[in-house]
Amino acid sequence: MKKKVLATLLATTMVFGLAACGNSSDSASTDTANDAATTDDAATADTTATDDAAAADDSASSGDLIKVGIINNDPNESGYRTANDKSMKEMFTEENGYEASFAYSLKNDEQITAAQKFIQDGVDYLLLSAADVSGWDSVLQDAADAGVRVILFDRTIDADESLYEASIVSDMAKEGETAVTWLKDQGLDEYNIIHLQGVMGSAAQVGRSGALDDAVKNDGWKLVTQQTAEWNAEKAQQIVQSVIDSGEKFNVIYAENDDMAKGAVAALDKANISHGVGKDVIVMGFDCNKWALEELLNQNWNYDGQCNPFQATYIDEVIKTIEGGGEVAEKTIIMDEKGFDATTITQDDVDSYGI
Numbered sequence: 001m002k003k004k005v006l007a008t009l010l011a012t013t014m015v016f017g018l019a020a021c022g023n024s025s026d027s028a029s030t031d032t033a034n035d036a037a038t039t040d041d042a043a044t045a046d047t048t049a050t051d052d053a054a055a056a057d058d059s060a061s062s063g064d065l066i067k068v069g070i071i072n073n074d075p076n077e078s079g080y081r082t083a084n085d086k087s088m089k090e091m092f093t094e095e096n097g098y099e100a101s102f103a104y105s106l107k108n109d110e111q112i113t114a115a116q117k118f119i120q121d122g123v124d125y126l127l128l129s130a131a132d133v134s135g136w137d138s139v140l141q142d143a144a145d146a147g148v149r150v151i152l153f154d155r156t157i158d159a160d161e162s163l164y165e166a167s168i169v170s171d172m173a174k175e176g177e178t179a180v181t182w183l184k185d186q187g188l189d190e191y192n193i194i195h196l197q198g199v200m201g202s203a204a205q206v207g208r209s210g211a212l213d214d215a216v217k218n219d220g221w222k223l224v225t226q227q228t229a230e231w232n233a234e235k236a237q238q239i240v241q242s243v244i245d246s247g248e249k250f251n252v253i254y255a256e257n258d259d260m261a262k263g264a265v266a267a268l269d270k271a272n273i274s275h276g277v278g279k280d281v282i283v284m285g286f287d288c289n290k291w292a293l294e295e296l297l298n299q300n301w302n303y304d305g306q307c308n309p310f311q312a313t314y315i316d317e318v319i320k321t322i323e324g325g326g327e328v329a330e331k332t333i334i335m336d337e338k339g340f341d342a343t344t345i346t347q348d349d350v351d352s353y354g355i
Contacts, residue, residue, distance in 0.1 A: 064097075065094060065097060065098060065099040066097055066098050066099070066124050066125065066319065066323070067098075067099045067100075067101075067121075067122065067123045067124045067125070068092055068098055068099070068100050068101070068123060068124065068125045068126075068127055068319075069100075069101050069103070069114075069115070069117075069118030069119075069121070069123040069125070069126050069127065070088055070092065070100060070101065070102045070103070070127045071102075071103050071104075071105075071111050071114050071115055071118070071126070071127065071128050071129065071130075072084070072085055072088065072102065072103070072104055072129045072154075073104065073105070073106055073129055073131060074104050074105065074106050075104060077106065077231050078231050078257050078258070078259050078287060078289075079258060079259065079287060079289035079291075079292075079355060080257065080258075080287040080289070080307055080309050080355065081309075083309040083310075083355040084129075084154060084309035084310075084311070085102075087309060087310050087311070087312040088100075088102075088127075088311075088312050089102070090312070091312035091313065091315070091316055092312070092316075096316070101118065101121070101123070103117075103118070105131060106131050106199055106230075107131055108130065108131045108132035108134075108135050108201075109135075110131075111128075111130065111131050112135065112136070112139050115128070115139045115143070116139060116142065118148075119139075119142055119143050119146050119148055122146075123148055124148065124149065125148065125149045125150070125151060125319060126143050126148050126149070126150045126151070127150075127151050127152075127153055127315060128150060128151070128152050128153070128157075128164075129152075129153050129154040129155050130152070130155050130157045130202075130203070131199065131201075131202060132201040132202060133155070133156060133157050133158045133201060133202070133203055133206065134157070134158050134201070136157045136158075136159045136163075137159050137160065137163065140159055140163035140164065141163060143163075144162075144163055149165050149322060150163060150164040150165060151164060151165050151166050151167075151168065151315055151318055151319070152164050152166070152167040152168065152169065153167075153168045153169065153311040153312075153314075153315055154168075154169060154170070154203075154309070154311060155169060155172075155202060155203035155204065156169050156172075156203045157203075161331055165318060165322060165328055166318045166328050166330070166331060166332070166333060167331065167332045167333070168311045168314045168315055168318070168333045168335070169203070169311075169332065169333070169334065169335065170204075170307050170308060170334070170335050170337060171207070171334050171335075171337070172203050172204050172206065172207025172208060173206075173207040173210055173211065174207075174337075175204075175207060175208055175286060175305045175306075175307060175337060175339075176207050176208040176209070176210055176211030176212065177211045178305060178338075178339045179208070179211065179212075179254070179284060179286070179303060179305045179339060180211040180212055180214075180215050182303055182339055182341065183215075183252065183254070183282070183284065183303070184215065184219070186282065188251065188252075188282075190222070190251070191219075191220075191221035191222060191251070191252060192222050192224050192248075192249050192250045192251050192252065193212070193216075193221060193222065193223055193224060193250065193251075193252040193253075193254055194224050194225055194239070194240060194243055194250050194252070194253045194254070194264065195209070195212060195223055195225065195226040195227075195254050196227065196228075196229045196236045196239060196240075196253065196254070196255040196256060196260040196261075196263075196264060197209055197226065197227065197228040197229070197256055198228065198229075198230065198231045198256040198257055198260075199228065199230050199231060200228050204256065204257075204286075204307070205228070205256060208256045208286060208305075209256070212254055224243055224248050224249075224250045225239065225242075225243055227239050229255075229260045229263065231256075231257050231259055231260060232259065232260065232263070233259045233260060233262050233263030233266070234263060235260075235263065236255060236259070236260035236261070236262075236263030236264050236267075237263035237264065237266045237267045238263075238267075239264075240253065240263070240264045240267035240268065241267040241270070241271075244267060244268075244271045244273070250281065251280065251281055251282065252281065252282045252284070253265075253268075253275075253281060253282065253283050253284065254284050255283070255284060255285050255286070256286055257285060257286050257287050258285040258286065258287045258288075258289045258291075258292040258304065260285070261283055261284065261285030261292065261301065262285075262292070264283065265283060265295075265300070265301070268281060268283075275300065275301070276295075276298075276299045276300040276301055276302060276342065277299035277302060277342050277343060278299075282302045282303070283295075283300070283301040283302055283303075284301070284302060284303040284304070284305075285301060285303070285304045285305070286304065286305040286306075286307055287304070287305075287306075287307045287309075287355070288304050288305070288306045288307065288340065288353050288354060288355060289354065289355055290350060290354025290355060291354075292304050292354075293340060293345065293349065293350040293353065293354045294350055294354075296340055296341075296342040296345045297342070297345055297346075297347065297350055299342045299343075301342060302341070302342050303339060303340065303341060303342070304339070304340050305337070305339045305340075306337040306338050306339065306340070306353060307337065308335040308336065308337050309355055310335075311335065314333055314335075318333075338353075340353070
């Protein structure tokens with residue numbers, strides 16, 4: 001893609017001015033996210049272009065392909081994230097007109113470093129699923145100054161709307177409200193809740209926690225414990241096991257993703273505590289992994305909130321609109337989502353909505 005002369009000059013200036021802020025290596029790393037959240041290094045980048053293509057004449061490389069830098073969370077984080085990453089990689093290929101580079105981290109500072117590197121590399125578009133909602137204004141302004149278009153996906157951020165072209169996201173607050181409304185409708189005599197939170201500060205955690213926090217405050221529900229398991233099944237199992245060992249009474253597990261719900265159930269099973277429809281403990285998850293919906297179908301879980309991971313086609317449409325000289329009709333594009341109840345879910349639902 002040919003950029004405006006001003007944007008090109010600004011991008012060139014940033015390569016020299018910001019070289020000390022990026023990775024020490026200019027070469028792309030592999031796209032395997034080996035627990036990126038625990039490494040000391042910045043998020044690693046992975047390019048779909050070969051070394052020969054990267055070394056080829058720039059006009060030939062960038063003249064035909066749109067360069068995108070994609071910053072995402074660790075694809076091993078959850079089934080949702082795996083599906084999300086797979087969808088992005090299937091869309092942003094040379095066959096579809098793109099030269100794509102990927103960077104992964106669960107840490108905001110590492111993602112920001114990766115964004116700076118992509119800007120230096122002269123990408124045309126920066127696609128961002130932010131680890132945290134805050135801290136992005138400066139690097140997004142750098143992108144704007146360099147003529148790099150920014151598109152948010154999966155997660156919102158706290159930044160001026162002028163700094164990005166579009167935000168293609170789930171309404172995480174609505175997801176939480178739908179789940180909490182369902183829980184209220186169960187009409188329990190008392191609500192003693194184990195709340196398993198995702199990575200703190202992420203849009204998913206903020207939205208799904210907010211609705212439950214409001215219900216606890218306004219409806220007299222009790223939080224037996226409220227801890228982050230960082231989307232991780234093993235950490236969730238440890239938290240629930242600790243509550244079981246304490247002897248404190250609970251009858252609801254509100255897990256902010258399916259993997260944490262799975263870990264919680266493992267602790268319940270170990271302690272021979274029944275769960276699901278008509279049982280001792282209500283189990284709630286989010287993301288609608290196919291295996292999780294099957295747990296609902298078998299009435300071992302009670303509720304699962306959908307979080308649609310397939311933003312890639314929407315992003316492609318936005319880019320094509322911009323490249324064609326058009327204007328994006330909506331700044332914020334909300335994915336269609338629903339919640340599923342174990343008493344009404346069908347096999348067709350599992351087949352249609354399971355990821």
